[in-house]
Amino acid sequence: PPLGTSVGEGSSVTSSPLPDGVINPYADRYYLQSKHSGRSTLYGPTSMRTQIANSNWGFIEKYKQLWAKVKVERNKWKQNNQKTMCRELGLLDESDWQPDPLIKQICRFLPSYNKVLSILDDFFNDEACNEINVILDKAKVRRDFLDYFMPEKEVNAEGDRSIVYILSNPKKNYYKAAVILLILCLKYFHTDVPTPIEKFFTLLKGASTAKVFYIERAQMLILFYYHRETYSFGGDGSDLVNINECLVTTVTTIGLHLNIRETFKEHEVFMGSIESLENVWLMAI
16 A cells, blocks of 8 residues: 655653653654545554655655556556455445345434434534534534435425435445444434444444544444443443444554644544544543
8 A cells, every 4th residue: 555645753752761761762753644535544663664754765755656657557457356455344335135235224214314414413512412522523524424325316295305325435434424323323213223223333343454544433433432331331331341442443543642733734624623633532542
């Protein structure tokens, strides 16, 4: 995969100095690959990407020029040979023994299109939800709903439309949809979450591909944790351990432990407001 667009060496001081008061010189040496799809991956000081990106060899500019040409042919080859690293996420759009893929099964349980819009507005306007809705950018969530939740063309007798399908971007980022579905779980389904939606969350939480490190994955895990704690708490919290582990891995891989305002200042259009990113990090720790 290509080298990304963000290279950084932070200036924060580690809290674990080496013997004799020497600060670890590599603690803040990293390379952050950020793509316009919203996916981010952080590489540490031992990564070859970090070494190359922080060198003075003049390699990066030459690499970008070469990659711009190679990538076009690479994408053609992948399309012709049906090669993808998103195979796990692609299962969401395929049928198993059911007559319809999981996505279409989910749509049968969803409230109407306008009803969902009303629920989203209520989620952000309800003071009782303020402790959790701060991890989201309201405008971005609404935009994601309009972009990815497809209503039927015909208006019903109530003047509304049913949701007939849920799209994703070309990289199968279904985490955008998961965030919206979890808002519905909190404000509409409560304890009665439909089985297809439970399956949807289970597959997204367990995906092992590296193609999952979107801010929406972190937001999904926080909302899922909050929903489980509110509506199906197991007593001792042991059922939340795995969710928390996945969350910490996700936010550090994305790079939210860095200086968010500096690192992601040009990414708000596809990741959401800086304030929401900061709140995701605070909620995770």
